[in-house]
Amino acid sequence: MTDQSGNIFGDGPVVLQVGGPLYLQLKRWVEDAIKRGLIKPGDALPSERDLALRADVSRVTVRKAVQHLVQEGVLVQRHGSGTFVAPETQRVEQSLSQLTSFSEDMARRGMAVRARWLERGLYLPSPEETIILGLGSGERVARISRLRLTGDVPLAIERASLSSSVLPEPLTIADSLYKHLEKSGNRPVRAIQRIRAANIPEDDAHLLEVPVGSAVLHIERISYLATGRVIEFTRSTYRGDTYDFVAELRLGDPSNGARTP
Amino acid sequence: MTDQSGNIFGDGPVVLQVGGPLYLQLKRWVEDAIKRGLIKPGDALPSERDLALRADVSRVTVRKAVQHLVQEGVLVQRHGSGTFVAPETQRVEQSLSQLTSFSEDMARRGMAVRARWLERGLYLPSPEETIILGLGSGERVARISRLRLTGDVPLAIERASLSSSVLPEPLTIADSLYKHLEKSGNRPVRAIQRIRAANIPEDDAHLLEVPVGSAVLHIERISYLATGRVIEFTRSTYRGDTYDFVAELRLGDPSNGARTP
């Protein structure tokens, strides 16, 4: 009697509301189905060809609607497998006033985290690195790039640059960069962080396993020793769908206006 | 001999490098042209039909390449007018440790800002508003929604909710909400802010004049009086391409924001 074979929508025709371009009508229709619980996170959508047939539109139009929803993180597509309603993801919070390292931060809240090395070693510095880190001429820069994961879910890409005088042997870092720096008395006490939103480019999208163009937080951090010396320059990319930054604001003296000295 | 008529690429055929999907090849080709200065911010691209002809691909394929670049903020399209290389935008910075209002913040750095009212008045509260603002039963909520602009460029959408006991007459607000609250002794002294990246949905995209799916910063702010009472609950959406948030981090006790250099 009923069609149980993975077809959550039944097999009747798809009836669109009127108004606007077809792909937006279809998009609304899918959003509706999800909102009403006809189809839940993890469930498969009918195939593009099936939807096209039943909504009486071309497959290109179906793809345009689906593509928008993938873009917004509502759906995920797996080549050769199907289109699915995105699972709900738990968001991670990070303080914006306390200076911590990623691994310490996660350990504190009892999350299992791993890191995959992307790059590690001594390099010729870029002009930008030379200026920001205040490198002497001929001095090398230590670069550490990591992919941060909880379980199998990538969370962030972190690319740090430090003076080679501070980190002469990048390969000896075991887990936490800040712990390592602490041993040599070089742990930063202060940092300026610049945060903005961006659409992720292709290469990073693959690393973080999100669709190209997804929103991410781009964070640039410059860390200082108590002496005022710049010790670390880090560019990180955090997945927008799993990361929250939390800040506490107070009225009054801007303290520093957050300006580099 | 040379074609000066707005055709920056000349009129020869477009030669693509090999490898991968055509639309990505074409995308790379356009990026290259911009990188090499053949075409500068503000310049028009050849029309989609022209590009298709010269690259020997279909217009659909051209559109897919262009669409990706629009998504990444490299190009902008104007219906009926053409496709252009995006102008470089100046980024705005905002402190993440000092509690200020948008209008005060902008006035301080001498930027001309305007606001357009989107919504203003007393409403029946949503369950969320009731809980967060601690509304009594039957109490109304004051909602203030504004579109923030500098000149003609939209910067942010701000949707604030306050208890009607604090703001009984939302229509009387002239410019700055915080100034208004100060008059009645209700200016917040502390706030918790939650920041994350998201792809902008359709409706907000029109307001901010950015393509659907662009990266934006989503900020949720809960503000407190000195008494500890919640006074304001605001959801804002900031354009990712024009807004930077700056935070200063310090090692040690997180409960005290930032003090003593």
Place this chain on the structure above:
DNA sequence: GAGTGGTCTAGACCACGCA
């Protein structure tokens, strides 16, 4: 009105996953 981007179609082939 000429030219631009925006939407849409019907049909084709390829690359991937899974049983």
Place this chain on the structure above:
DNA sequence: GCGTGGTCTAGACCACTCG
């Protein structure tokens, strides 16, 4: 091997901008 999504085409009409 079959069904899925991924890419691509040639051609059509609409909606908008601008001279």
